[in-house]
Amino acid sequence: MRIGIISDTHGLLRPEAVERLAGVDHIIHAGDIGGPEVIEGLRRIAPVTAISGNVDRGEWAGAYPATELVKLGDRFFYVLHNLKELDLDPVAAGIDVVVSGHSHQPKIETVDGVLYLNPGSAGPRRFTLPIALATLELDGDAMRPSLHDVSKRAAA
Numbered sequence: 001m002r003i004g005i006i007s008d009t010h011g012l013l014r015p016e017a018v019e020r021l022a023g024v025d026h027i028i029h030a031g032d033i034g035g036p037e038v039i040e041g042l043r044r045i046a047p048v049t050a051i052s053g054n055v056d057r058g059e060w061a062g063a064y065p066a067t068e069l070v071k072l073g074d075r076f077f078y079v080l081h082n083l084k085e086l087d088l089d090p091v092a093a094g095i096d097v098v099v100s101g102h103s104h105q106p107k108i109e110t111v112d113g114v115l116y117l118n119p120g121s122a123g124p125r126r127f128t129l130p131i132a133l134a135t136l137e138l139d140g141d142a143m144r145p146s147l148h149d150v151s152k153r154a155a156a
Helices: 015-021 036-043 059-063
Strands: 002-006 026-029 048-050 067-072 075-080 097-099 107-111 114-118 132-139 142-149
Touching (some): 026 036
Parallel strands (some): 026 048
Antiparallel strands (some): 067 075
């Protein structure tokens, strides 16, 4: 199973992001969606699990929870926007992957057997940070996360 992970689109679904996510089995959006059209575009690629972020306001945003627990393959994913607001022990809760956004800084880290994945921001460029997203391959017991910098082909 191949999962696309995206965050902080801020209303912009870049063609480069759509191209990179083509062929995934599921997409997780870790908040700061920016508008319902982003999720509509992602749903044309694969089923989507999405949460709201701090910029998601208005009636449309009420459809998205602040956190989400989703099982994909045999793995449990906990999705929240700001990792600093994590209010549970992932190990004790049986969570395999914690997905977050907010910082716009892509990062993959494993702590106590839990994979922490921040795909970075796929929306408008912020400072000198890359325009990025992630994919995660699930194959039996193996999890292979990858970060993808799409800014080399994307205009500011």
